[in-house]
Amino acid sequence: MAVKVVVLVGGVGGAKLAYGLARVLPPEDLTVIVNTGDDFWHYGLRICPDLDTILYTLAEVVDKSNGWGVGGDTVHLLDALRRYGEDTWFRLGDQDVATHLLRTHWLREEQTLTAITARLAAALGVRVTILPMTDEPVATMVNTVEYGEITFQEYFVRYRWQPTVKSLRLDGIEQARMTDAVCHAIEQADIILIGPSNPWLSIDPILSVPGLRTLVESRPIPRVAVTPIVGGRALKGPAAKLMVELGYNPSPLAVADHYGSVINGFVYDRSDGQLSMPLLHTAGFETIMKTENDKIFLAETVLQWIKDWHSIQA
Ligand code: FO1
16 A cells, blocks of 8 residues: 655755655655745745745755755856855855756746746656745744844855844735645545655745645644754754754754644664653654765665554555
């Protein structure tokens, strides 16, 4: 029996688990729902960093050292912009720009982000379904001590997530609608996973799309998050620093607690010892994914563990 898996992800961290899942599941059984709160306009181009990170990772063209952008890409466009005196704080590779150009062109033709993402994925040979969390623009705004409210990419890339965060706001979230594709995928899923992405910056925007959190919570199936916090530190990026600034202890327990009734299972890193969390199925596995084999192993291990506790027959 086929097991349909939906995974909610942000960028680089979530892409690793999505990659592992894509290697162990038939493409028709995997749907990746991606945060679009990081999306922004830059030089008139619509840039969707997390969607592209997932797309390039699953297409096996991602820059492996950064985890984003296209491997081996050149930066002639950035060099030319610099000659005009521009501050090129957001690094855009030349091949990557083709993605943004085409996406922007198709958006101007009033195609949806869902349809555009499907076209880009098909062209790159990706058969797994990649879905933006919504077709409406939503922007994660970061209220900082140093610069006031700034866009996510200014916070993350321009200031290298060093500003102190006071609060977060999702601009446009009230107008965002759950797409039919996202709704259908969640309704049909046998397992819902949350990747080891930043709960506040990457997963909360997805769960905040009106109706989405309630729909996930209503599904009587395994709903399992994988920790992005190991040994009190973030696997990548600002998760632990942000947790402290928002008043949380950076621990796997705090992450599980934050997801609350969205999840009924939680995977933490085995180096954190034996953790038990009331009302949750928990397991400690090797969650740090450095190599291709690590990604495949974690995906396989998590799926097998879920099948064992939920007696789902593969
Ligand atoms: N991340 C950086 O740290 N610096 C960059 O200059 C940068 C450029 C960039 C261009 C295209 C793209 O799709 C992603 C890019 N990223 C860059 C990654 C990205 O902004 C973040 O990793 C995510 O938004 C956080 O999930």
